Amino acid sequence: xxxxxxxxxxxxxxxxxxxxxxxxxxxxxGPQLEEDxxxxxxxLDLIGQxxxxxxxxGRLEGRGRDEDAxxxxxxxxxxxxxxMVELPNGDYxxxxxxxxxxxxxxRVLLERLAGxxxxxxxxxxxxxxxxxxxxxxxxxxxxxxxxxxTGESHRRAQAALERLWGYTHELFAADEMDPEADSLxxxxxxxxxxxxxxxTLAIPVDSAFVSGGKRGVHSEHLGYxxxxxxxxxxxxxxxRW
Amino acid sequence: xxxxWQILAGISDPEIPVVSIVELGIVREVTQAAGGIEVAITPTxxxxxxxxxxxxxxxxxxxxxxxxxxxxxxxxxxxWSTDWIAPAARDKLKNYGIAPPGRVNLYPRSVECxxxxxxxxxxxxxxxxxxxxxxYRCLECLEPFDFFKPL
Numbered sequence: 001x002x003x004x005x006x007x008x009x010x011x012x013x014x015x016x017x018x019x020x021x022x023x024x025x026x027x028x029x030g031p032q033l034e035e036d037x038x039x040x041x042x043x044l045d046l047i048g049q050x051x052x053x054x055x056x057x058g059r060l061e062g063r064g065r066d067e068d069a070x071x072x073x074x075x076x077x078x079x080x081x082x083x084m085v086e087l088p089n090g091d092y093x094x095x096x097x098x099x100x101x102x103x104x105x106x107r108v109l110l111e112r113l114a115g116x117x118x119x120x121x122x123x124x125x126x127x128x129x130x131x132x133x134x135x136x137x138x139x140x141x142x143x144x145x146x147x148x149x150t151g152e153s154h155r156r157a158q159a160a161l162e163r164l165w166g167y168t169h170e171l172f173a174a175d176e177m178d179p180e181a182d183s184l185x186x187x188x189x190x191x192x193x194x195x196x197x198x199x200t201l202a203i204p205v206d207s208a209f210v211s212g213g214k215r216g217v218h219s220e221h222l223g224y225x226x227x228x229x230x231x232x233x234x235x236x237x238x239x240r241w
Numbered sequence: 242x243x244x245x246w247q248i249l250a251g252i253s254d255p256e257i258p259v260v261s262i263v264e265l266g267i268v269r270e271v272t273q274a275a276g277g278i279e280v281a282i283t284p285t286x287x288x289x290x291x292x293x294x295x296x297x298x299x300x301x302x303x304x305x306x307x308x309x310x311x312x313x314x315x316x317x318x319x320x321w322s323t324d325w326i327a328p329a330a331r332d333k334l335k336n337y338g339i340a341p342p343g344r345v346n347l348y349p350r351s352v353e354c355x356x357x358x359x360x361x362x363x364x365x366x367x368x369x370x371x372x373x374x375x376x377y378r379c380l381e382c383l384e385p386f387d388f389f390k391p392l
Contacts, residue, residue, distance in 0.1 A: 034365060034366035034368070034376065035366075037366065037368050037369070037376075038366060038367060038368040040368075041368040041372055042368070044286070044288035044289075044290075044372055045286055045287055045288045045372065046288070047288050048284070048286060048287030048288025048289065049287045049288070051287070052287060052317070119318070122318070123317035123318035123320070124317060126317075126318060126319070126320045127284075127287060127317050127318075127320040127321075128287060130320060130392055131286065131287060131392075134367070134390070134392070137367060138367045138368070141367075
């Protein structure tokens with residue numbers, strides 16, 4: 001196993017962890033009871049996936065850190081999640097459109113990883129892929145309802161899409177750790193484009209902006225997420241209940 | 242000593258107590274060696290919180306039955322599927338008020354109400370009381386019910 005495998009496990013784990021944390025913030029604030037429960041369920045799946053990925057990353061790293069140590073005792077610049085998942089939840093349209101863009105990405109990425117040669121990566125990916133498919137059904141369904149719903153829901157969904165689109169470039173930015181990242185944009189667009197068309201939402205113009213979360217260069221928002229998530233273990237290291 | 246599988250078949254799922262962890266397909270393998278007994282389990286959903294209770298229950302029950310060394314190993318591949326749920330367990334789910342999952346590749350267009358059997362039901366939400374269930378409502382008897390999601 002190489003360090004790029006460890007890096008991959010960190011990126012996968014941190015994406016799931018931070019988005020799971022963001023979705024958890026909807027608990028008790030969902031627009032309706034069913035959506036409150038949906039957010040909690042999806043967050044739970046993501047935290048479970050994060051646990052599997054980070055536990056693998058810890059083993060590959062070989063410094064004796066388990067998934068909890070990686071989640072609670074790393075600082076911002078050590079997190080490898082894409083910037084998109086750390087952005088504040090915004091309104092429910094923003095939360096849904098972000099998840100739709102992310103779920104579509106997860107589906108193509110996990111499918112590729114599930115067919116890979118490394119057994120541990122493939123096993124976590126195959127398991128997570130089933131969950132990602134289910135999450136996509138939910139986020140795609142709501143994207144459709146918002147886009148093709150009322151004038152107000154359409155306006156909010158379009159605004160969310162405009163704000164988020166630029167952050168999707170990072171997902172497909174190839175680097176030395178993931179030289180084939182750009183090959184996923186085609187299959188990703190093949191899911192996202194028809195859905196947006198059906199939802200009567202306009203695809204924003206691509207920009208030159210590429211966020212740097214997966215390289216550890218984050219927005220100012222990640223620090224607040226970590227402060228909340230890590231507080232207890234930082235204040236009382238090793239606390240259990 | 243009682244057969245380990247028989248003991249495991251007596252352990253209920255913590256969230257759906259009418260079915261056992263063997264019937265749900267959570268127990269994948271039992272191997273006995275000189276060093277003790279090893280039980281391989283697989284999680285239903287990645288984040289299912291019941292898995293830790295299940296682990297503790299397995300160790301506790303087997304030790305109680307006289308197995309000195311018990312190890313629980315988690316396996317992820319192949320990923321758990323509702324297709325592994327035993328036919329008898331599907332009936333138990335239904336009698337308990339949970340509509341059992343259809344085959345994964347044949348996602349049902351209509352889910353039968355587990356109480357009155359009516360086919361006229363509607364989905365309230367893709368997500369329900371636990372990670373493995375969706376929330377439905379019967380349009381005939383008007384009762385809400387859980388549907389075990391095919392996965």
